[in-house]
Amino acid sequence: MKKDLSALFRLSLCAIVAFICLAGGRGFSVEISRRPDDLLGPLMGNIPKTVRVTLTAQEITATIDSKANVSFRYFTFNGRVPGPFIRVMEGDTLEVTLVNPKTNTETHTVDFHAIKGFRGGATRMMAPPGQSRRSSFQITRPGLYVYHCVGNGSVHDVLHHINNGMYGLILVEPRDLDNEFQKLLRSPNLKEFYVMQGEFHINDEVPGNMDHEKGLREDPDYVVFNGRVNALSDYPLRSTIGDNVIIYFGNAGPNKISSFHIVGEIFDKVWREGVLASPPFRYVQTTAVPAGGAAVLHLKSEKSSTEAGSYLLIDHSVFRIAKGAMGHLWVSGY
Ligand SMILES: [Cu+2]
Known part of the structure; x- marks a missing residue:
């Protein structure tokens, strides 16, 4: 009996050690990414609350x-x-x-x-x-x-x-209900998405931890959208031709300015720096979003000018694509 308990104890210890090793280093799979459609819709009512x-x-x-x-x-x-x-x-x-x-x-x-x-x-x-x-x-x-x-x-x-x-x-x-962005929120076929870019500097000697020196050099291992590599390919933004697509795009940094671009698209309106009190820019190819900043992006897809299919979201500082800065917008036909 004593021998059995000792074996059980050793087995439990091995399981705990294996769990800690995996959790602290490689191979422990937990979904960290927030899906791009995980956000509440436009607010109703105009009374302060x-x-x-x-x-x-x-x-x-x-x-x-x-x-x-x-x-x-x-x-x-x-x-x-x-x-x-x-x-x-x-x-x-x-x-x-x-x-x-x-x-x-x-x-x-x-x-x-x-x-x-x-x-x-x-x-x-x-x-x-x-x-x-x-x-x-x-x-x-x-x-x-x-x-x-x-x-x-x-x-x-x-x-x-x-x-x-x-x-x-x-x-x-x-x-102000006459504000251009507020009017857009009340337009038909609205599809809103939530995307944030971030860099990760990872310590090679202590896996799983931040590398301060890489951060000082501004040399991240990963530049990704919504927390991990391929997050927005596994869970792409999905819209239909005719939709009014809004992307709320933020850049956490900690260091880089994002040159956000969608391959094969032109942003119809961009509220640069997230400034909604001013009129938007029109027909923007690539928008610069500073670390600690944001932008509101509007895409109006029309049958005459929009092709159904897959569009790539990238940081147009293109070497960052190799570090993970890519996602997908899927546009389906009627
Ligand atoms: Cu904290």
Whole structure:
């Protein structure tokens, strides 16, 4: 009996060690990517309200490159990269709850570029493992904004937590119903998508961890859309000819400016820098989106000028395609 228990103990130990090795290094498969259609539709009503959002910091090991069998220890909001798409209207109050479970190892917080003051909310929302924070903020400026973690607020943590996937977008719809973007939201056959570009610098000696030196050299291993290689090929953007397609595109960086382009398409309207209070640019081939910035892109597909089929989403700094910066838009006929 004693011998049996000892064998059982050894077997359990082996299983635990194998799990830790796989989870910390290569071959542990968890879906990290948020699907591009995972977002709530346009807001209804025009009365200022309180929008409540809960963000849970989750430190997760997941596959970043299934072909090369590479895993990475991500930091996420709500378990996916990017974090949830948050949608409010100009003049609303945003009530944010940040939960940092005690199983985490890092202090987390959130800096909303849509908030004026309080370092974007980061000073109020900073929570060590096992604690949570709640605070409310007035949202006064329309636009498409990035939000991201800055860890404990140190320079190292700012780089580390953005590098590791802790970011998302918040859309502040203009309250003016005559605003051109607001009118687009009320047009027929609307298809909205959520895409974020991010770079990952991975330590060769400690698999799964960030490589600070590669970050300083601005030499990422991966440049990807929605958290991992092939995320937007496995889960492409899907539309039909006749649709009004909107892509909410954000660039987390941490370093590079994205030259976002769709092969064989021209953006009919681009609200550059995510500035919705100004008129859009028309007929744009490639749009530059800075690290920590965003853009709202509109594609009107028409039978006369749009071919059904597959379109490639790329960063037109084309060597980044070899690092993963590619996805697909599938356009079907009637
Ligand atoms: Cu964090």
